Amino acid sequence: MPHINLPKEFPGIRSLFMFRPETAAPLNHLVQTLLHNPHPSLSAGERELIATYVSGLNTCKYCCSIHGAIAQHQLGNNAQIVKQVLDNPDTAPISSKLKALLKIAAKVQSGGKNVIASDIDLARNEGATDIEIHDTVLIAAAFCMYNRYVDGLATWQPDDAALYDKMGEQRAREGYLTAPFKVTEVTDTINS
Amino acid sequence: MAHIKLLNEELPGIVGLLNYRPETGKPLTDLAEVLLRGPSSLSSGEREIIAASVSYWNGCHFCHTSHAAAAAAHLKSGLSLIDDIKAGLPQTPVSDKLRALLHIAHQVQRNGKNVTEEDITETREFGATDIEIHDTVLIAAAFCMYNRYVDGLGTWAPGPNEAYAEMGERMAHVGYGKF
Numbered sequence: 001m002p003h004i005n006l007p008k009e010f011p012g013i014r015s016l017f018m019f020r021p022e023t024a025a026p027l028n029h030l031v032q033t034l035l036h037n038p039h040p041s042l043s044a045g046e047r048e049l050i051a052t053y054v055s056g057l058n059t060c061k062y063c064c065s066i067h068g069a070i071a072q073h074q075l076g077n078n079a080q081i082v083k084q085v086l087d088n089p090d091t092a093p094i095s096s097k098l099k100a101l102l103k104i105a106a107k108v109q110s111g112g113k114n115v116i117a118s119d120i121d122l123a124r125n126e127g128a129t130d131i132e133i134h135d136t137v138l139i140a141a142a143f144c145m146y147n148r149y150v151d152g153l154a155t156w157q158p159d160d161a162a163l164y165d166k167m168g169e170q171r172a173r174e175g176y177l178t179a180p181f182k183v184t185e186v187t188d189t190i191n192s
Numbered sequence: 193m194a195h196i197k198l199l200n201e202e203l204p205g206i207v208g209l210l211n212y213r214p215e216t217g218k219p220l221t222d223l224a225e226v227l228l229r230g231p232s233s234l235s236s237g238e239r240e241i242i243a244a245s246v247s248y249w250n251g252c253h254f255c256h257t258s259h260a261a262a263a264a265a266h267l268k269s270g271l272s273l274i275d276d277i278k279a280g281l282p283q284t285p286v287s288d289k290l291r292a293l294l295h296i297a298h299q300v301q302r303n304g305k306n307v308t309e310e311d312i313t314e315t316r317e318f319g320a321t322d323i324e325i326h327d328t329v330l331i332a333a334a335f336c337m338y339n340r341y342v343d344g345l346g347t348w349a350p351g352p353n354e355a356y357a358e359m360g361e362r363m364a365h366v367g368y369g370k371f
Contacts, residue, residue: 003307003309003312003325004325005322016326019326020323020326022226023223023226023227023330025222026219026222026226027219027223029218029219029222030219033215033219034216058303058304059303059305060304108340108344109340111250111343112252112339112340112341112342112343112344112345113344115344115346130196130197131213133195133196133345134196134209134213135213137341138216140340141336141337141339141340141341142337144336144337144340145333145336145337146333147333148300148329148332148333149304149329149330150304151304151305152300152304152305152307153304153307153325153326153329
């Protein structure tokens with residue numbers, strides 16, 4: 001049960017967005033900018049994989065499941081690649097540049113100061129630009145926030161994979177700023 | 193020197209990063225403004241103490257010192273508050289409710305799942321409301337982001353406490369994203 005009285009129709013961060021619209025607005029604009037808006041060189045799928053990976057390291061079930069589902073839909077409905085990144089990025093079928101960026105993301109997750117010059121050099125040698133390094137660090141840092149927010153208030157985090165798939169498909173298509181489904185309605189759709 | 197080439201390398205800490213990438217700078221400063229200066233039953237001084245304490249626990253010198261200086265500006269306590277936060281606030285008058293909220297913030301700093309039912313119950317016994325608990329968790333979580341952003345890109349920060357006095361005054365009384 002959540003630590004505070006949250007709306008029951010919405011899981012995870014969506015229940016928190018409903019509870020406190022004043023903070024929801026900048027939080028939602030940040031994720032829209034980082035993960036969905038056009039980027040000079042990183043695809044939405046690549047950025048979602050970084051968010052999913054960091055959420056996995058922080059063991060946040062809701063964030064890892066929903067961003068994994070969004071990544072899957074951004075990557076041509078490829079669930080396998082998401083699973084492989086979560087298992088071990090080094091052996092996943094992703095670019096060497098993304099592997100180097102995921103190493104930086106993991107360092108950020110364990111503490112910002114853990115990122116050292118050789119981590120940056122490795123990413124640069126694989127072709128990473130300054131803005132890619134910047135955005136990777138900020139995506140990793142931001143998910144150290146979202147994950148703590150979602151877990152720290154003990155939000156409802158469903159186990160239903162079909163539900164995450166449905167929500168992920170919506171977010172991949174529409175971005176983050178449109179209204180969420182009520183989960184009861186989503187469940188009805190899945191079961192119909 | 194920062195890990196990436198900033199547009200203005202004289203700007204310290206997060207200031208140089210907000211200037212480098214205004215698209216992300218806007219929601220980041222909007223979030224700080226609403227969390228630390230927006231309408232709340234917690235004073236801005238109390239909220240800045242939470243932000244500064246979390247930043248200290250994360251080892252982020254720039255965020256700890258600048259937000260402690262902002263707390264000092266709100267509370268008119270003098271810059272000794274910066275070091276008092278490091279020591280767990282032995283010299284600063286702090287309500288039992290704020291001490292309980294700081295404990296929740298410390299749990300969040302380690303991992304969100306560390307917050308227990310008992311932590312919440314104790315905080316409620318000192319009069320904390322749902323929205324105060326919510327905002328404390330989100331302030332703590334947000335500084336786990338800001339701190340990693342500032343340190344993860346290797347930004348520079350002024351050393352001594354006195355170097356943050358004017359910045360703290362502006363953060364407290366002008367606001368975020370406005371200077």
